[in-house]
Amino acid sequence: MTDTLSTWGGWEPAIRDDPFSHFAETRARCPVQRVRLADGHPAWVVLGYNAARQALNDARISKDMLAALEDNGDIVAEGLPGPEFSRHMLNVDPPDHTRLRRLVSRAFVPSRIAALEPAIRSITDDLLDELDAAGPGATVDLIQGYAHPLPFRVIGELLGIPAADRPRLHAWFQVLLTCWAGDPPSEAVEASDGIVAYLRELVDAKRQSPSDDLVSVLVAAEDDALTTQELLSTLFQLVVAGHDTTASLIGNAVVALLDHPGQLDALLADPGRLPAAIDELIRFTAPVPHATFRVTTEPVTLDGVPIPPHQQVLVCLGSANRDPGRFPSPDVLDISRSDGPNLGFGHGIHYCLGAPLARLEARVAFEALLGRHPGLRLAVDRDALTWAHGDGLVLRGLVSLPVVLGPSRRQVVLGPSRPQG
Numbered sequence: 001m002t003d004t005l006s007t008w009g010g011w012e013p014a015i016r017d018d019p020f021s022h023f024a025e026t027r028a029r030c031p032v033q034r035v036r037l038a039d040g041h042p043a044w045v046v047l048g049y050n051a052a053r054q055a056l057n058d059a060r061i062s063k064d065m066l067a068a069l070e071d072n073g074d075i076v077a078e079g080l081p082g083p084e085f086s087r088h089m090l091n092v093d094p095p096d097h098t099r100l101r102r103l104v105s106r107a108f109v110p111s112r113i114a115a116l117e118p119a120i121r122s123i124t125d126d127l128l129d130e131l132d133a134a135g136p137g138a139t140v141d142l143i144q145g146y147a148h149p150l151p152f153r154v155i156g157e158l159l160g161i162p163a164a165d166r167p168r169l170h171a172w173f174q175v176l177l178t179c180w181a182g183d184p185p186s187e188a189v190e191a192s193d194g195i196v197a198y199l200r201e202l203v204d205a206k207r208q209s210p211s212d213d214l215v216s217v218l219v220a221a222e223d224d225a226l227t228t229q230e231l232l233s234t235l236f237q238l239v240v241a242g243h244d245t246t247a248s249l250i251g252n253a254v255v256a257l258l259d260h261p262g263q264l265d266a267l268l269a270d271p272g273r274l275p276a277a278i279d280e281l282i283r284f285t286a287p288v289p290h291a292t293f294r295v296t297t298e299p300v301t302l303d304g305v306p307i308p309p310h311q312q313v314l315v316c317l318g319s320a321n322r323d324p325g326r327f328p329s330p331d332v333l334d335i336s337r338s339d340g341p342n343l344g345f346g347h348g349i350h351y352c353l354g355a356p357l358a359r360l361e362a363r364v365a366f367e368a369l370l371g372r373h374p375g376l377r378l379a380v381d382r383d384a385l386t387w388a389h390g391d392g393l394v395l396r397g398l399v400s401l402p403v404v405l406g407p408s409r410r411q412v413v414l415g416p417s418r419p420q421g
Ligand code: HEM
Pocket: 056, 089, 090, 091, 101, 155, 237, 238, 241, 242, 243, 245, 246, 249, 282, 287, 288, 290, 291, 292, 293, 317, 343, 344, 345, 346, 347, 349, 350, 351, 352, 353, 354, 355, 357, 358
């Protein structure tokens, strides 16, 4: 019976480049279906908006994959860097989830996020200066030179990772995230070991001399409110959740705007539309096309489809956000949409804690980039763009984005970035 299951993931290049018609065809057959993952494990994929929203907010569908592994080791594959670093809020249920999320939330209160804006602006300006140094007609890589380093530096600021250490740590995370799926090659194991050792040292250093950063806040809560394993896991998860996601959003959004020049012109004419545009770009480009894995602890019925206990559940946010039952003309990018929130940042108790930070980073990134280079264009054929992450399901982003930025504007039109020249 299981042999008749269709495979989910293990994308052919054509599907990975544009998964949305594949999502639509599968969703039209049934919004909830049993599939086989590329690693051979079975799972239930949830494609319809209503079923996805329910699955993300149903207490009978657990995020504790380690417990699931003990209950039924056959359903889930373990990932790097192993269980030692897996005890973070996205991998546990209440009451542990409530406790861990509350501790980290202190760093994400609106006033603290807003206070990061000048630092984010200064990072974007520095990165654009570096790209501009190549000259107005030069081809530059917007992923490696802008979309990726920006959120990594920001999460480094927030956590209190010394600037000198960030390139080393960033390189390890890059290796780890591109090898996320399947059997880890030796370089991924090395990167994982490097990250583990580095985060241990960082925590030791903050124990000796604490400051005003998130690592110090968490170290102060250690023992009373969280274990060392939870502390290290939390740091690991924040770095992972905090950079590749936002980098993918920036890259995907640039491509979507270049594909839709009318929408880009509307933004350039009225930059006040950026916040709404960012949410529409998340809906349309799916930087996080699937939520992380979940598992049923009891029988659950989603959109009329019964799922037994101990089954892996994969919510396809990229499909739910293009469900025509929820979003009229879902395949149209429209920054003036007023259809209400989408599921791009998830839903329920695991709703993205970093959403306000991601929105701020994206807004500043676009204000600075489009303000300086409103005429930027692709330097390669649209079809030559390469989408990253192997068979990984959780992220959708570009390996590189070669663009010609064009002349730098002396007068910056969007946002209060530094004038150039
Ligand atoms: C465009 C950028 C981002 C997108 C699209 C995104 C998306 C998501 C999604 C879909 C979830 C829920 C996953 C699930 O339920 O399985 C999530 C959770 C989370 N995200 Fe984000 N994220 C982004 C940026 C960030 C940033 C910048 C941070 C922090 C610096 C962050 C921190 C978190 C955390 C801590 C969770 C777990 C929340 C919990 O379990 O209670 N994210 N994110």
